[in-house]
Amino acid sequence: MKALSQRRRHPLAAVALLLMALLVTGGIYAVASSANEAKAQAVTFTANDVEEGGKLFAANCASCHGMGATGSDAAPSLVGAGAASVDFQVGSGRMPMQMDGPQAQVKPVQFTDEQVGQMAAYVASLGAGPAIPTDEMVDASEGDPAHGGELFRVNCAMCHNAAAAGGALTRGKYAPAIDGTSERHIYEAMVTGPQNMPVFSDANITPEDKQDIIAFLKTIESQGSPGGAALGSLGPVSEGLFIWVAGLGVIIAFTVWLTSRSS
Amino acid sequence: MSSSTATQPYVPKTRVGKVTDYVDSRVGGSGIVKEFGRKIFPDHWTFMFGEVALYTFVILLISGTFLTFFYDPSMAETHYEGSYLPLRGVEMSVAYASSLDISFDIRGGLFMRQVHHWSALLFVASVAVHMLRVFFTGAFRRPREFNWVVGCVLLILSLAAGFTGYSLPDDLLSGNGLRIIDGVMKAIPVVGTYLSFFLFGGEFPGTAIIGRLYVLHILLIPAVILLMIGIHLFMVVLHKHSQFPGPGRTNTNVVGYPVGPVYAAKAGGFFFIVFGVLAAISAAFTINPIWNYGPYDPSPVSAGTQPDWYIGWVDGALRLMPGTLGPNFDFEFMIPFPWGDNALSLNVLFPALVPATIIFALMFTWPWIEAWITKDKREHHLLDRPRNAPTRTAIGVAGVVFYCIQWAAASSDLIATHFLVSLNDVLYVLRFLVIFGPVIAFMVTRRIALALQRKDREIALHGRETGRIVRLPHGEFIEVHEPVDDYKLYKLVSFNSPEVSIPRADANGKVGLVDKVHGRVSRFFFEDRVAPVTPRELEESHHDHHGEVAGAQDREAITSR
Numbered sequence: 001m002k003a004l005s006q007r008r009r010h011p012l013a014a015v016a017l018l019l020m021a022l023l024v025t026g027g028i029y030a031v032a033s034s035a036n037e038a039k040a041q042a043v044t045f046t047a048n049d050v051e052e053g054g055k056l057f058a059a060n061c062a063s064c065h066g067m068g069a070t071g072s073d074a075a076p077s078l079v080g081a082g083a084a085s086v087d088f089q090v091g092s093g094r095m096p097m098q099m100d101g102p103q104a105q106v107k108p109v110q111f112t113d114e115q116v117g118q119m120a121a122y123v124a125s126l127g128a129g130p131a132i133p134t135d136e137m138v139d140a141s142e143g144d145p146a147h148g149g150e151l152f153r154v155n156c157a158m159c160h161n162a163a164a165a166g167g168a169l170t171r172g173k174y175a176p177a178i179d180g181t182s183e184r185h186i187y188e189a190m191v192t193g194p195q196n197m198p199v200f201s202d203a204n205i206t207p208e209d210k211q212d213i214i215a216f217l218k219t220i221e222s223q224g225s226p227g228g229a230a231l232g233s234l235g236p237v238s239e240g241l242f243i244w245v246a247g248l249g250v251i252i253a254f255t256v257w258l259t260s261r262s263s
Numbered sequence: 264m265s266s267s268t269a270t271q272p273y274v275p276k277t278r279v280g281k282v283t284d285y286v287d288s289r290v291g292g293s294g295i296v297k298e299f300g301r302k303i304f305p306d307h308w309t310f311m312f313g314e315v316a317l318y319t320f321v322i323l324l325i326s327g328t329f330l331t332f333f334y335d336p337s338m339a340e341t342h343y344e345g346s347y348l349p350l351r352g353v354e355m356s357v358a359y360a361s362s363l364d365i366s367f368d369i370r371g372g373l374f375m376r377q378v379h380h381w382s383a384l385l386f387v388a389s390v391a392v393h394m395l396r397v398f399f400t401g402a403f404r405r406p407r408e409f410n411w412v413v414g415c416v417l418l419i420l421s422l423a424a425g426f427t428g429y430s431l432p433d434d435l436l437s438g439n440g441l442r443i444i445d446g447v448m449k450a451i452p453v454v455g456t457y458l459s460f461f462l463f464g465g466e467f468p469g470t471a472i473i474g475r476l477y478v479l480h481i482l483l484i485p486a487v488i489l490l491m492i493g494i495h496l497f498m499v500v501l502h503k504h505s506q507f508p509g510p511g512r513t514n515t516n517v518v519g520y521p522v523g524p525v526y527a528a529k530a531g532g533f534f535f536i537v538f539g540v541l542a543a544i545s546a547a548f549t550i551n552p553i554w555n556y557g558p559y560d561p562s563p564v565s566a567g568t569q570p571d572w573y574i575g576w577v578d579g580a581l582r583l584m585p586g587t588l589g590p591n592f593d594f595e596f597m598i599p600f601p602w603g604d605n606a607l608s609l610n611v612l613f614p615a616l617v618p619a620t621i622i623f624a625l626m627f628t629w630p631w632i633e634a635w636i637t638k639d640k641r642e643h644h645l646l647d648r649p650r651n652a653p654t655r656t657a658i659g660v661a662g663v664v665f666y667c668i669q670w671a672a673a674s675s676d677l678i679a680t681h682f683l684v685s686l687n688d689v690l691y692v693l694r695f696l697v698i699f700g701p702v703i704a705f706m707v708t709r710r711i712a713l714a715l716q717r718k719d720r721e722i723a724l725h726g727r728e729t730g731r732i733v734r735l736p737h738g739e740f741i742e743v744h745e746p747v748d749d750y751k752l753y754k755l756v757s758f759n760s761p762e763v764s765i766p767r768a769d770a771n772g773k774v775g776l777v778d779k780v781h782g783r784v785s786r787f788f789f790e791d792r793v794a795p796v797t798p799r800e801l802e803e804s805h806h807d808h809h810g811e812v813a814g815a816q817d818r819e820a821i822t823s824r
Contacts, residue, residue: 017821035393052559075570092309094348114590116654121731145348145349146267146348146349146351146352146353148348148349149349149350149353149557150332150353150557153435153557153560153563153565154560154563157435157563157564157565157566158565158566159566160565160566161565161566161567162435162436162555162556162557162565162566163555163556164554165567166566166680167566167567167676167680168566168675168676168677168680168686169686169703170685170686170687171680171686171687172681172683172684173684174679184700216349219348219349220349220555222350223349223387224547225372225549225552226366226373226552226554227365227366227377227548227550227552228377228545228546228548228549229547229548229549230549230552231548231549232791233552233569234568234677235436235557235567235568235569236436236551236569236571236572236575237567237569237572237575237673237674239384239550239551239571240384240571240572240575241572242544242548243381243385243388243544243572244382244388244572245550246544247384247385247540247541248385248389248392250389250540251315251385251536251537251540253535254533254537254540255308255309255311255312255315255533256308258308258311258529258532258533259306259307259308259310259311260308261535
């Protein structure tokens with residue numbers, strides 16, 4: 001203690017103090033932010049994956065995302081984007097992007113699963129980010145669909161529609177329909193927030209809750225429509241269109257038939 | 264039945280005869296059958312939409328009664344324990360839980376729910392189409408003005424029945440609809456919050472609204488609808504049915520089949536056809552899948568939240584209204600009162616009330632507006648073909664377009680996603696169209712109607728174009744026109760075509776303001792006019808075109824022209 005009080009007027013004391021304060025703030029921030037981050041038991045990659053992924057990245061992605069994935073005017077930096085982001089964007093066919101627009105369109109997947117994994121490994125090697133979830137984490141049979149449904153209605157339905165049939169956003173952006181999307185991609189979409197979607201971090205929706213949401217989505221997807229053809233699950237608009245076109249159309253055909261014999 | 268004479272009382276001989284006579288001599292059924300059974304109804308397919316409306320209403324009563332056996336209009340909280348897995352254990356109202364039970368745990372319940380809901384959609388649709396038929400054929404003219412008004416009341420009642428029923432399942436979708444009603448009420452200055460609290464029994468959503476809507480939906484509104492249907496049909500019998508003009512059909516007769524036995528059989532059969540079509544639709548197509556939406560909770564709003572089609576236009580008007588104009592003008596005004604400022608929120612109140620007020624006010628008063636313009640006080644039992652009343656038809660189409668643009672705006676989000684366009688652009692285009700669309704529709708429709716009248720005139724005078732080109736011996740090509748037969752000709756030439764009435768000066772040599780206005784309006788209505796073919800014109804044209812009609816055989820007739 002004596003040594004400290006003796007040296008507190010040392011010319012370098014202020015510098016030392018500043019360094020210490022920065023360390024503490026940064027440390028707290030790092031702990032706090034990593035608590036908010038989706039930490040998945042990483043699907044592990046080999047050094048070879050990273051190397052092959054780097055080559056694929058340079059050939060297919062670097063023209064927009066830049067060499068070393070540091071970004072350009074056309075596309076953001078991918079340092080810290082994480083393996084989950086690559087697995088979702090490339091694995092769902094959104095990347096490489098077909099054309100510039102309000103958001104990336106889904107198109108046929110351009111790479112094999114192995115290649116997607118290699119690119120994910122490369123991007124993950126550039127900086128820590130959300131990792132690809134394991135199969136156990138996204139196992140729909142382990143989740144609670146009723147709880148997932150409640151979470152879905154509160155957090156997701158305002159864009160994706162209560163029946164996950166999709167919906168419009170501003171200026172040509174949209175939330176896609178979710179049926180047919182794999183469990184892993186649903187999870188990755190929540191942790192990475194692709195396109196215009198917000199990130200639902202683990203502090204916001206825990207991994208268990210995410211699993212419940214996946215269970216809900218897979219339940220309504222697999223159960224079919226109990227009441228007959230679902231008409232796109234789009235609600236009263238498609239129902240109104242149906243009754244005006246098909247319902248009234250058939251009725252009119254009958255009225256014409258019933259009155260066709262006279263005059 | 265009891266065709267007795269004064270001297271010899273009728274004595275039935277068979278068993279059936281005895282029973283019938285016993286009943287008839289006590290209730291006087293034969294008189295009623297005699298009167299109603301011989302009522303004549305003309306046949307035309309467009310006359311049957313009123314029937315569709317009546318039959319769907321009967322189906323609604325039947326299926327609705329079934330639903331009341333199992334539905335519980337309680338907003339008490341419960342946890343769902345039924346067989347639909349994705350909602351098991353979720354906290355919800357008893358009303359929603361019982362709706363789910365009807366859907367999943369009561370035999371035939373889902374089918375009956377779907378019959379009820381599809382019938383409701385078809386009910387309002389057939390009412391609307393029926394009214395359009397009446398409007399565009401001029402069937403609202405004297406003596407049917409009051410029946411038109413009763414029809415308008417029935418339309419509003421059917422909207423009310425639909426909306427109150429839509430809210431009963433207490434799912435997320437219907438709750439969002441109620442929230443909009445709550446918002447519109449609260450936008451009314453000064454009394455808005457009081458009205459809302461009065462309706463909901465406290466702050467939205469409260470615990471009273473479902474029970475109140477239920478009473479309105481199953482008791483009050485259907486009772487008033489039934490009463491109005493009674494008045495409506497009574498007046499139909501009183502006025503007799505209108506008919507399209509044709510040979511032998513005059514303003515003083517009705518040409519068609521009597522109710523008994525032909526029409527009764529047809530109408531009875533048609534009821535089962537409508538029921539069958541609705542049952543087939545209900546069995547194969549889902550409607551209002553309430554299990555998708557989840558229980559009502561004021562916090563979430565799902566994408567693609569719309570009301571049923573008939574309320575869509577009001578929802579659309581709300582979507583079309585800009586919240587602000589530029590950065591500063593937000594359509595909200597503070598009205599100072601002694602107790603403080605009250606907000607007048609026109610960005611809600613204007614779209615919610617003004618378009619509906621315009622449409623309904625015009626609808627209710629139209630028979631008198633038109634009678635004032637035409638100064639036509641005669642009875643009309645013969646219908647107009649829409650083209651023969653170009654301005655009325657054009658105004659009707661303008662109204663339809665005004666309605667349909669707002670209707671389309673209610674599905675702006677689905678238009679955006681399904682046609683891959685920007686939601687904002689959809690709204691901008693529809694905002695333009697809701698104002699200018701009716702004007703464009705008016706002009707285009709009137710021109711089309713006049714063009715069709717000219718075409719009719721052409722056919723009446725020169726016959727139908729057969730498409731047969733004939734070369735005459737001297738080399739001239741002519742197209743052979745075939746004269747239409749007398750039945751068709753009658754349709755083409757027999758219609759009223761009012762002319763512009765010029766305001767006349769009164770005793771002091773002055774033209775009153777009302778007369779001036781009337782003159783203006785009359786000119787607007789009847790200035791552009793295609794006169795019906797006169798007998799004289801017909802005579803002359805027959806003379807002229809004899810050769811053309813006869814074809815190429817008679818060269819003399821053509822060259823001597």
